[in-house]
Amino acid sequence: MAGLPEPHRPWWRRAGRRATSSSPAPQRPEPSDDELQDSVARLLARELGAVEVAGDNPTPLSPARxxxxxxxxxxxxxxxxxxxxxxxxxxxxxxxFLFGEQSEILQVRGQWHREIAIERLEEVLDVCNEWNADRIWPKAYVRVRDNGRVHVVSEVATDLEHGATDEQLSQLLFCGLSTGSMFFDALDELYPDPAGTAP
Known part of the structure; x- marks a missing residue:
């Protein structure tokens, strides 16, 4: 077939024989909500890495998950x-956060929404130590900033060397968020916001 003259070639082998039309190209319709969500998901996958569906089998952690x-x-x-x-x-x-050589350590870290004066550092450390002595989650500690203000932090970290199923990951994320919130609620009771109460 390769040596046949052009008129004897089958229609699917003829080069440069395309149908042409004088009608304008059709306008692409506006994307639907589902198409927009898919577009955002692809953008996130590109920025954070692809999402691997875990199902019942543990799979590696990723920011995308x-x-x-x-x-x-x-x-x-x-x-x-x-x-x-x-x-x-x-x-x-x-x-x-994901730490470790293979991003296998999941850390959920929270920060109380208010700052504490440096003069209260010792008493806040006592609060954190009492919390840590009585409870497994979250780990509670403070950070002193360069400006002398004290930030109170909650942290739940889990080593997931062998990955996690979607259900396991969900439980760990909820654990970090809910126990951190419980600790911060306790701080709110100890240090009520003066602006939140009537003078």
Whole structure:
């Protein structure tokens, strides 16, 4: 067939024989909500890595799996300038980190929404130590900033060397968020916001 002249070639082998039309190209319709969601999901997959469906088998952790969990549960989240995934839970800021050589350590870290004066550092350390002595989760500690203000932090970290199923990941994320919120609620009771009460 390769040596046949052009008129004797079958129609599917003839080069340069395309149907042409003088009608204008059809306009593409506006994307539906589902198409827009798929587009956002592809963008997140490109930025955070592909989401692997775990099902009943443990699979490696990834920021994309955490973001997918946030979206499935209708939680607002963001990616900051450092590429870290965070969100607000009951008015408190939480971050979701993956540490380790293979990103196998999941850490849910929360920060109380108020600062404490440096003069109260010792008493707040006592509060954290009492919490840590009585409870497994979260680990409670403080950070002193360069400006002398004290930030109180909650942390739940889990080594998931062999990965996690979607259900396991969900339980761990809820654990980090809910126990962190319980600790911050206790701080709210100890240190009520003066502006939140009548003078």
């Amino acid at each position: 955490i973001a997918a969990w946030m979206a499935q549960n209708d939680f607002s989240y963001f990616i900051d300038n450092d590429g870290d995934l965070g969100g607000l839970w009951r008015g408190r800021l939480f971050y979701f």
